[in-house]
Amino acid sequence: MNTLGITIMGAAGKMGRRITEKLSQENLRLFLCEKGEKGIQYLLAKGLQPVPQEEAIPQSDLVIMAIPDRNLEEVSREVVPLMKKGGTMLYLDATVPYFGNVMLRDDCTFVAAHPCHPPLFGEEEHPEARRDFFGGIAKQDVVIALIQGEEAKLAMAQDICAKIFAPVRNIHRISLEQMAILEPILAEVVAVPAIYIIKEAIDEAVKRGVPEDAALAFMLGHVRIDLAILLGGADIEFSDACKVALKRGYELLFRPDWKKVFEPGIAKSIALEMMQK
Known part of the structure; x- marks a missing residue:
């Protein structure tokens, strides 16, 4: 079997x-591509x-696009015509392939993948992994x-x-649309602001x-319990008093229509703005 040739953009x-x-x-043939002078010197x-x-791309079985989102569309138009027939391109994010306009070719394969990062409730033995x-x-999906x-x-x-993101627990096959829902919408548009509110609440408590x-x-201790109850499979539930706090806090903190961020038009407008950064 021939050794795989891989270009890392x-x-x-x-x-x-x-x-x-x-x-x-x-045991791979690696071709390292870098345009920036600082990167070349590195x-x-x-x-x-x-x-x-x-020189690299025509002899590569796989081209990995490890470049910023804002450059992916332009670079794809440079790189895809150079790919050999039957070659494969790997994007490391779904945002631009789904919401943007990357170049494709009928005689090549295109894949997107993204790490889930080590889970909050992962069981790791060594402090460095934790x-x-x-x-x-640490292990991740x-x-x-x-x-x-x-x-x-x-x-x-x-x-x-599996080699790039090792050690890997599971690899989940999903659609490109589903990956775009996970990121940027779920992980960034929803999760980051929600966690940012927690940070602002801590700051406000300190001010008071x-x-x-x-x-x-x-807060860190209580958030861990809250996440375990809601997401981590803990065999406990919120107290009746906490359920009152959940209902009242939810009404005060969140717009009733916040789930519209998942609607295709709004999701695309957010993604297109993100792609320019």
């Missing part, structure tokens, strides 16, 4: 570095040789979607994703005289 970026480090340990300083995309919020040390193309090529991309250490310790 944006090899000197944050994600590109992680991918390069992981895949350098495997690779050279690490003893790695950058390869022009015009402090790993991004992934790479991954979601993957076939944008278009061959199932066999999806399976190949999935195997590479609560010692900061006490407020933070109290």
Whole structure:
């Protein structure tokens, strides 16, 4: 069996570095592509040789797009025509492939994948793994979607994703639309503001005289219980008094129509704005 050839676009970026480090340990032919002068110098300083995309991509079985969302559409128009027939492209996010206008080819396969990151209630033995919020040390799940193309090529991309995001517990096959619901809508548009309210509430408590250490310790402990009850499978439930607080707080804090962020038109407008950053 021939050794897989893989191009990493944006090899000197944050994600590109992680991918390069992981895949350098495997029996693969890696081609590292980087346009920025600082990125090129970084690779050279690490003893790695950058390869022009015009040279790398035609001989690659898989092209990994480890570049910022704002550049994906433009770079796809440069890269996709260079791909060999039967080649595969891996996007590391669904936002631009779903909401944007990336270039596709009928004779190539296109895949999107994204890490779930280590779960809050994951069971890790080592302190270093328990402090790993991004992934790479602690176990995590991954979601993957076939944008278009061959199932066999999806399976190949999935195997590479398992190496990139290792250690991996489960890889969940979903659709591109479902992945776009998960991120940016669920994980960023909904979760981040909800958690930001908690941070603002802690700040407000401190302004009103609560010692900061006490407020933070109290909130983090209680949030853990709340998340365990609602999401973590804890065999307990909120007290009757807490259910009153939940109802009244929900009415005061959230707009009745907040779920409209999931509507396609609103979701797309938010995503398009995010893609420019």
